[in-house]
Amino acid sequence: EENVFFQDVLGYCETKHTEDENRNTNLQIQCDALNGLVLQPGETFSMNGVLGERTEEKGYKPAPAYSGNRLVKSPGGGVCQGTTTLYNCVLLADLEVVFRACHGVKVGYVPLGLDAAVNWNTKTDLRFRNNFHFPIMIKAEVSDGYVRMQILGTDEKDYYIEMHSSYSDEELATYAVSYKYKYSKETGELISKDFEARSSYYPLS
Numbered sequence: 001e002e003n004v005f006f007q008d009v010l011g012y013c014e015t016k017h018t019e020d021e022n023r024n025t026n027l028q029i030q031c032d033a034l035n036g037l038v039l040q041p042g043e044t045f046s047m048n049g050v051l052g053e054r055t056e057e058k059g060y061k062p063a064p065a066y067s068g069n070r071l072v073k074s075p076g077g078g079v080c081q082g083t084t085t086l087y088n089c090v091l092l093a094d095l096e097v098v099f100r101a102c103h104g105v106k107v108g109y110v111p112l113g114l115d116a117a118v119n120w121n122t123k124t125d126l127r128f129r130n131n132f133h134f135p136i137m138i139k140a141e142v143s144d145g146y147v148r149m150q151i152l153g154t155d156e157k158d159y160y161i162e163m164h165s166s167y168s169d170e171e172l173a174t175y176a177v178s179y180k181y182k183y184s185k186e187t188g189e190l191i192s193k194d195f196e197a198r199s200s201y202y203p204l205s
Contacts, residue, residue, distance in 0.1 A: 002072055006137045008155035011093030014148040015085045015109040022061035023078035027147055030082040031058050031140035038137045039130040041197030047118045047126040069104040069202040071083050078201045080117050081109055083126045085149045087116035090128045092161050093151045098127040102199035113176030158185055174201045
């Protein structure tokens with residue numbers, strides 16, 4: 001049955017992780033929780049819902065994490081990178097983003113405006129809905145210095161997506177805007193350019 005539904009890669013993203021062992025352990029736990037997860041049509045995914053609270057009992061290690069625009073060490077530091085990686089898969093798959101928040105400060109593993117933060121205490125989450133009429137599956141792994149994720153399903157689209165973002169540095173913050181470009185698979189021409197999200201980043205305090 002799996003092969004019938006999950007034969008096409010709807011969205012793929014990889015991000016380079018750091019050398020921080022604790023952080024990479026957290027990313028591995030996250031990927032293990034996500035890998036093989038199936039969402040039925042109409043079902044909504046929540047990163048906090050899947051991972052639950054990041055605690056040391058669950059194996060999460062203290063690692064650098066952003067709290068607003070401060071850098072702190074907390075169990076589960078790094079799971080924002082996994083969340084960001086999945087967010088980019090969701091965008092490329094053209095799934096419906098229900099809720100996404102940017103970080104308070106710039107992160108380096110994706111272009112500005114394409115990150116997604118997650119935090120248990122502040123209820124910051126990544127939520128998206130499977131708005132297709134077939135199930136989708138998440139594949140996630142940490143390998144060779146990268147977090148790699150893909151969303152598998154049945155590709156019925158006659159277009160493909162590229163994400164573009166631009167930013168401007170203002171006095172108090174950096175503002176980014178992201179757009180979703182749809183191209184015809186047949187001709188390669190641009191079909192539409194739609195506003196996706198607005199993000200604001202502040203200096204580290």
